[in-house]
Amino acid sequence: MTTFPMRRQRPLDPPDEFGVLREQGSLHRMTYPDGHEGWLVTSHAVARAILADNRFSNRTELQHQAIPARAKTVERVKERMPDSGPQPGMFLRMDAPEHTRFRKLLTGQFTVRRMKALEPRIAEITEGRLDAMTPPADLVSEFALPIPSLVICELLGVPYEDRETFQRNSATLLALDLDPDVLIASYQELAAYLYRLIASKRARPDGALLSGLLDDLGDDELLGVAFLLLIAGHETTANMLGLGAFALLTNPDQLAIMRDDPSAVDNGVEELLRHLSIIHAGPIRAALEDVEIDGRLIKAGESVTISIPAANRDPGHFPSPDRLDLTRSTTGHLTFGHGIHQCLGQQLARIEMRIALPALLRRFPGLRLACAPAEVPMRSDMAIYGVHRLPVTW
Numbered sequence: 001m002t003t004f005p006m007r008r009q010r011p012l013d014p015p016d017e018f019g020v021l022r023e024q025g026s027l028h029r030m031t032y033p034d035g036h037e038g039w040l041v042t043s044h045a046v047a048r049a050i051l052a053d054n055r056f057s058n059r060t061e062l063q064h065q066a067i068p069a070r071a072k073t074v075e076r077v078k079e080r081m082p083d084s085g086p087q088p089g090m091f092l093r094m095d096a097p098e099h100t101r102f103r104k105l106l107t108g109q110f111t112v113r114r115m116k117a118l119e120p121r122i123a124e125i126t127e128g129r130l131d132a133m134t135p136p137a138d139l140v141s142e143f144a145l146p147i148p149s150l151v152i153c154e155l156l157g158v159p160y161e162d163r164e165t166f167q168r169n170s171a172t173l174l175a176l177d178l179d180p181d182v183l184i185a186s187y188q189e190l191a192a193y194l195y196r197l198i199a200s201k202r203a204r205p206d207g208a209l210l211s212g213l214l215d216d217l218g219d220d221e222l223l224g225v226a227f228l229l230l231i232a233g234h235e236t237t238a239n240m241l242g243l244g245a246f247a248l249l250t251n252p253d254q255l256a257i258m259r260d261d262p263s264a265v266d267n268g269v270e271e272l273l274r275h276l277s278i279i280h281a282g283p284i285r286a287a288l289e290d291v292e293i294d295g296r297l298i299k300a301g302e303s304v305t306i307s308i309p310a311a312n313r314d315p316g317h318f319p320s321p322d323r324l325d326l327t328r329s330t331t332g333h334l335t336f337g338h339g340i341h342q343c344l345g346q347q348l349a350r351i352e353m354r355i356a357l358p359a360l361l362r363r364f365p366g367l368r369l370a371c372a373p374a375e376v377p378m379r380s381d382m383a384i385y386g387v388h389r390l391p392v393t394w
């Protein structure tokens, strides 16, 4: 019986324990922090199969938390707010058909074509950030965080001047180990802010995404959607930019490919996504009925934690998986998930990375870390992995 491995031996690789487990099989019995006996998935094939299987639910209230710190926080929040149910509009946490209604409404807003139309503006935002940087700099606060924040604000219609409120509260809500009062206060502050914003859109609609949903969604539903898009829309890409830059700076041969070969950029970004797997603590699903997979019986009610970092380093799918190789085939990586919840914003995230990373490396060809790699503070304490800060100079 295993417990969820979180301790990494090296900052850019998942815990070695995942590899040891994978050699023993795809599905492992795992004791959850609340004593629940569920499962951990470490192979690519089974991870993909479960994510595509609607006999597994993504509803939080059916799931057990796998990470001890997060389990403790969630437990204590439940004690404080026993009557709080699922948030309307938080469609990541819904199953079909409820999920389908929201997803249909939003899919048209996130098409490849629509995202491509944002390219010139993303390039302009990136150039603006690069112009403002002087050495030494923290690449997270000066580059990785502001670019996706500005982009998601413009897309949704959220004033960027209000970033302090949503960046601070998003950061708090993603911490794994948190005082429940702080978490509740953070949630309430962000919700109050978004309610005010929704009221102002109802009074004066603009051409941005949130206003486009006013006719189809009630205020509570729109709040859930705005919450999800705002947090998912900037923290994820921000961490990929920060961690991606760290990975390139510590692998100079790969950095040179990203900087010097425009034809290698798209695949290089996919490889960074695969290799770094920033969603490192889940997703979790709960079995709605007994399901047999790979010779094991997952019983109704049991929680299954799917390790995306383990699946993305499965040698059965990716030869020499631990090597960062920007030219390899990355087909089938699970960094954006799979199935009905597969990331809605993946094209946007890709476009942002494809523009921002090469632009950074070309603007500052002498870019280097301003501290030892071991001194870079890693986000092992957050639901989305990455670097807290990345001191660089050039």
Ligand code: HEM
Binding pocket: 058, 091, 092, 093, 103, 152, 228, 229, 232, 233, 234, 236, 237, 240, 278, 279, 283, 284, 334, 335, 336, 337, 338, 340, 341, 342, 343, 344, 345, 346, 348, 349
């Ligand atoms: C590198 C950046 C990103 C990564 C690695 C990432 C990863 C993921 C993953 C793994 C899921 C599925 C979770 C599950 O199955 O439980 C997901 C869902 C989602 N992501 Fe992303 N994401 C990224 C960027 C974005 C951006 C930029 C946006 C918004 C603009 C976004 C919005 C969403 C939404 C709304 C969902 C829920 C979809 C649904 O339930 O139908 N993500 N993301």
